[in-house]
Amino acid sequence: MRFVAGCAICLLLTVSPDAQVPRPTGAVTPPIESVLRAIKGADKGLLAVSEEDGRFLRVLVATRGAKSILEIGAASGYSGIWLGLGARESGGRVVAIEYDSQRAREAADNVRKAGVTDVVRVVQGDAFAEIPKLPGTFDLVFLDAWKPDYKKFFDMVYPRLNPGGVFVAHNVVNKKNEMEPFLRTILTHPSLYTTIVSPSGEGMSVSYKAR
Secondary structure (H helix, E strand, O other): OHHHHHHHHHHHHHOOHHHHOOOOOOOOOHHHHHHHHHHHHHOOOOOOOOHHHHHHHHHHHHHHOOOEEEEEOOOOOHHHHHHHHHHHHHOOEEEEEEOOHHHHHHHHHHHHHHOOOOOEEEEEOOHHHHHHHOOOOEEEEEEOOOHHHHHHHHHHHHHHEEEEEEEEEEOOOOOHHHOHHHHHHHHHOOOEEEEEEOOOOOOEEEEEEOO
8 A cells, every 4th residue: 555655646746837737828937927027018108907916807807707898998908908817717709999099009919910910909998988888798808098087987988888897097196196087986986896996006996786
């Protein structure tokens, strides 16, 4: 019996790490890491979320099992790629809207380079005009656009957020003075449970729609 047990332990020790722990379909592969680093390196305007925020978004999408994900303010695609990696786990799809035409082209190109076009679609245009064109409802919304417009975007999207859905907004710590009406709304809304998290110094509000 000791011999059999010892052989079993030896076999476990000789199996490669990849064989012991299969890589999940949403894993950050070296090619994806390269694209993410390139986006951050070229981000002179500091429009992309931090890596910590990106990882948080991925986990949030995956753990909520979000199927329909809307991103308002795609910039160059950094956060959209993280959302897409979460969507790989949840079986979801991301629509990322970006107003600036140059950034929208960059986002679409980066999404292609990262190999997540199967789960992320970039739309160029004014989100106030593009959102009404989208069918259905949303399980998760990530807002990272013009800060004074946060309340307007929330009012537009909230009726289409599914019960049990999550509304996430970026920069609610470092730019909170630019979005006071929005913050007041989500913190006092009778159908929302809201918390502020700060994976990095920028901060994100996470609002769960209870009904």
